[in-house]
Amino acid sequence: MTRGAPISPPRRFRSAKAVRTITGWAFLAPLLGLNLVVVFGPSVATAYYSLTDWSGIGPAHWVGLANYTRALKDPAVHQALVHNLIWFVLFLSVPMIVGMLAAHLINRVHRFRTLYRALFFIPYITASVVNAAVWKMLLSPDSGIGHLLGTDFAWLGDTRTSLYAVNVVVDWHWWGFLAVIFFAAMQGVEPQLYEAATLDGANTWRQFWHVTLPGIRPTMIFIVLMTIIWSLKAFDYIFIMTHGGPADSSQVVSTLMYDQAFSQFSAGYAAALGMSMTIVVAIVLVAYRLIQKRGWEE
Amino acid sequence: MNGTHLSRRRLLGLGGALGATIALPNLLTACGGSSSASAGSGKLTFWSDITGTPNQQYFTDKVIGAFHKAHPDISVKTTFYKGSDLQQQIRTALQARTGPDIVRAPSVSQTIPFANAHLLADLTPYSKKWGWDKVVSQWAREAFTIDGKLYALPMRVDTMMVYTNKTLFDSKGWTTPQNRSDLESWAAEAAGHGITPFGSSSVDWAAAGEWLMTLFWNNFSGPDAVYQALTGQIQFTDPTFVDAVTLLKSYFDKGWIAGGPSKYFSVPSAEIGASLGKGTTATIIQGEWYMSNIGQFFGSAAGNDSDWDWFVMPPLSSDVKAGSMPVGFGGSYAVNSASKQQDDAAQFLNWFYSDKSAALQRMADVPATYDIAIDFTPSEIPSNADPRTTRLLTSVNQAISSGNYGYVTWTWWPPKTDTMVFQNLEQVLTGKTTPAEYCQQIADSFTAEFKAGAAPKLMKRA
Numbered sequence: 001m002t003r004g005a006p007i008s009p010p011r012r013f014r015s016a017k018a019v020r021t022i023t024g025w026a027f028l029a030p031l032l033g034l035n036l037v038v039v040f041g042p043s044v045a046t047a048y049y050s051l052t053d054w055s056g057i058g059p060a061h062w063v064g065l066a067n068y069t070r071a072l073k074d075p076a077v078h079q080a081l082v083h084n085l086i087w088f089v090l091f092l093s094v095p096m097i098v099g100m101l102a103a104h105l106i107n108r109v110h111r112f113r114t115l116y117r118a119l120f121f122i123p124y125i126t127a128s129v130v131n132a133a134v135w136k137m138l139l140s141p142d143s144g145i146g147h148l149l150g151t152d153f154a155w156l157g158d159t160r161t162s163l164y165a166v167n168v169v170v171d172w173h174w175w176g177f178l179a180v181i182f183f184a185a186m187q188g189v190e191p192q193l194y195e196a197a198t199l200d201g202a203n204t205w206r207q208f209w210h211v212t213l214p215g216i217r218p219t220m221i222f223i224v225l226m227t228i229i230w231s232l233k234a235f236d237y238i239f240i241m242t243h244g245g246p247a248d249s250s251q252v253v254s255t256l257m258y259d260q261a262f263s264q265f266s267a268g269y270a271a272a273l274g275m276s277m278t279i280v281v282a283i284v285l286v287a288y289r290l291i292q293k294r295g296w297e298e
Numbered sequence: 299m300n301g302t303h304l305s306r307r308r309l310l311g312l313g314g315a316l317g318a319t320i321a322l323p324n325l326l327t328a329c330g331g332s333s334s335a336s337a338g339s340g341k342l343t344f345w346s347d348i349t350g351t352p353n354q355q356y357f358t359d360k361v362i363g364a365f366h367k368a369h370p371d372i373s374v375k376t377t378f379y380k381g382s383d384l385q386q387q388i389r390t391a392l393q394a395r396t397g398p399d400i401v402r403a404p405s406v407s408q409t410i411p412f413a414n415a416h417l418l419a420d421l422t423p424y425s426k427k428w429g430w431d432k433v434v435s436q437w438a439r440e441a442f443t444i445d446g447k448l449y450a451l452p453m454r455v456d457t458m459m460v461y462t463n464k465t466l467f468d469s470k471g472w473t474t475p476q477n478r479s480d481l482e483s484w485a486a487e488a489a490g491h492g493i494t495p496f497g498s499s500s501v502d503w504a505a506a507g508e509w510l511m512t513l514f515w516n517n518f519s520g521p522d523a524v525y526q527a528l529t530g531q532i533q534f535t536d537p538t539f540v541d542a543v544t545l546l547k548s549y550f551d552k553g554w555i556a557g558g559p560s561k562y563f564s565v566p567s568a569e570i571g572a573s574l575g576k577g578t579t580a581t582i583i584q585g586e587w588y589m590s591n592i593g594q595f596f597g598s599a600a601g602n603d604s605d606w607d608w609f610v611m612p613p614l615s616s617d618v619k620a621g622s623m624p625v626g627f628g629g630s631y632a633v634n635s636a637s638k639q640q641d642d643a644a645q646f647l648n649w650f651y652s653d654k655s656a657a658l659q660r661m662a663d664v665p666a667t668y669d670i671a672i673d674f675t676p677s678e679i680p681s682n683a684d685p686r687t688t689r690l691l692t693s694v695n696q697a698i699s700s701g702n703y704g705y706v707t708w709t710w711w712p713p714k715t716d717t718m719v720f721q722n723l724e725q726v727l728t729g730k731t732t733p734a735e736y737c738q739q740i741a742d743s744f745t746a747e748f749k750a751g752a753a754p755k756l757m758k759r760a
């Protein structure tokens with residue numbers, strides 16, 4: 001044996017390792033096979049169709065990067081991206097703040113804690129189709145909440161408010177989930193830290209700022225990541241409540257993609273938009289990994 | 299490990315079996331082409347967008363059930379989908395060379411790409427064999443004939459109507475408007491009473507805007523102008539089309555339609571129906587298909603004593619004759635080219651269209667759902683039909699036979715332009731574009747599609 005050469009493990013250990021490896025892959029195989037069919041296959045097809053003029057029916061003709069250059073210049077895409085940005089800011093801030101506040105309050109009470117958590121969670125577990133349909137009625141200017149309060153303002157029908165009205169509904173459905181997640185994270189913060197802070201004279205706000213927030217930082221970072229991704233693929237509530245309208249006032253990239261694929265018969269262009277959004281999500285994931293590496297999550 | 303525990307070998311074996319179970323159907327589907335029953339089994343599949351339990355039950359009992367009695371060797375299995383979902387399911391399935399044997403296909407303009415992509419079977423041999431030229435109206439067959447081949451048969455003849463709260467009209471002493479002046483005087487009076495003259499909503503059907511454009515282009519610009527535009531003789535930028543859009547927008551801005559654009563975009567259609575029943579809305583602009591739903595908003599079940607009726611939109615200019623009705627099709631029936639049972643599927647279509655008395659009975663039983671394009675005289679309509687249904691059937695027949703018909707956008711406009719008609723109308727109603735800019739967009743899109751051969755074969759002027 002030469003100096004510096006690796007020491008080979010005995011043969012029986014090597015074969016045991018091989019068996020473990022094969023066993024692991026065998027367990028993974030069904031899911032990998034399924035993903036190959038339902039994720040990888042369509043992904044490759046989408047990448048290909050994004051380079052064609054495919055209408056969604058019949059043959060596709062190669063157009064190179066024309067769909068991508070069209071997307072760069074398309075005012076509808078620009079407008080949708082701005083809406084995505086507004087959506088992201090609201091979707092990230094409002095439910096996070098409300099959810100954290102609610103979690104902090106639950107953390108400070110002991111009676112009915114489970115009841116509160118259950119109540120907060122109900123909007124999240126209700127199907128989005130149901131939530132959206134109910135809110136569509138609640139926001140109706142002729143019979144909804146506003147009508148009962150004496151105004152017939154059409155929140156979903158006005159181009160100035162449609163995006164925000166849908167966002168309020170999505171925030172309402174989302175904050176309860178965050179409250180429960182944050183509450184669970186807060187349970188993991190050492191009680192001694194609060195006792196020490198109290199002894200040091202820290203009030204409730206300073207305890208929250210200097211003890212609670214650092215204690216739940218990994219959860220917060222993860223929620224921020226998920227929120228960014230979910231902001232980019234926001235679809236269901238918008239599609240059900242406004243179809244991206246009126247006059248594209250609540251159109252985001254995902255609803256625009258759907259419109260291009262199924263209404264405008266431009267499936268190739270829709271595929272290019274999808275691929276572009278995939279790149280954006282990939283950038284977000286890379287940023288998240290960098291954050292992880294710098295230890296911000298710990 | 300022993301006892302009842304799984305051994306590693308057995309566990310791996312089960313995993314392999316599970317994997318094979320998951321993968322096998324996909325592989326079989328990929329290799330086999332059609333998911334329908336095997337060749338010659340006499341088992342047909344059909345996906346329908348008929349909604350509502352009573353309607354679905356009627357279809358199952360009176361259509362499929364009757365077919366099974368007439369053809370015991372062929373069975374049809376029906377799967378019901380929500381209307382807007384079905385067309386995407388159909389499109390995806392047909393392209394994967396699977397899907398139902400009998401295809402509930404889209405309307406004329408979208409049938410062209412289906413046919414060009416060889417997704418639909420050529421029905422010409424069946425038409426010749428069973429003499430469909432003597433059964434299905436010529437104008438309807440021609441619409442679905444592409445390069446000399448028949449690819450589909452019309453599912454339902456469509457038109458636009460104005461539904462009214464008859465009780466409200468009677469109590470106010472209102473009569474059916476005969477011209478634009480009548481209509482506007484009446485609308486102003488109704489609005490003065492705090493009643494919305496025309497109910498309309500795009501909340502549950504984003505394409506509702508094209509119903510309005512269909513009416514305003516046909517009843518203001520006139521069917522002749524529409525025909526000329528759709529055959530490329532004039533452009534949609536012609537002032538007659540721009541003025542029609544301007545007129546529609548002015549009705550919106552006055553609050554006559556839906557109470558204004560923002561309510562049109564936000565009040566669900568069920569609420570509009572309920573307000574028609576209550577009499578806070580005087581009329582609803584809708585297609586003939588609404589006749590099968592409107593009853594739920596009237597009578598004791600809806601908590602009112604009102605009744606409904608309908609009238610044909612009066613001419614909005616001197617270019618239009620009274621009684622003119624825009625016509626077209628609400629979808630079609632075709633046969634999947636990947637089906638291994640095309641003969642059986644065609645047999646179903648032949649049964650559905652050829653038995654005139656059964657077809658008329660269906661039209662009488664269920665209002666405006668089974669109105670297929672067959673030739674009949676008023677005396678052939680079953681006597682048990684609702685008088686409003688009978689009047690609809692005879693009015694459409696009269697309009698067609700006398701040449702006093704127009705063109706609905708969802709049938710005769712090429713697909714992308716048709717989508718633009720209702721999507722871009724939202725920009726007009728919200729003041730983001732002018733009627734002239736809107737018509738320019740329509741003209742540009744239409745010209746491109748017309749040159750590409752995407753425009754359907756138009757029903758000729760009489």
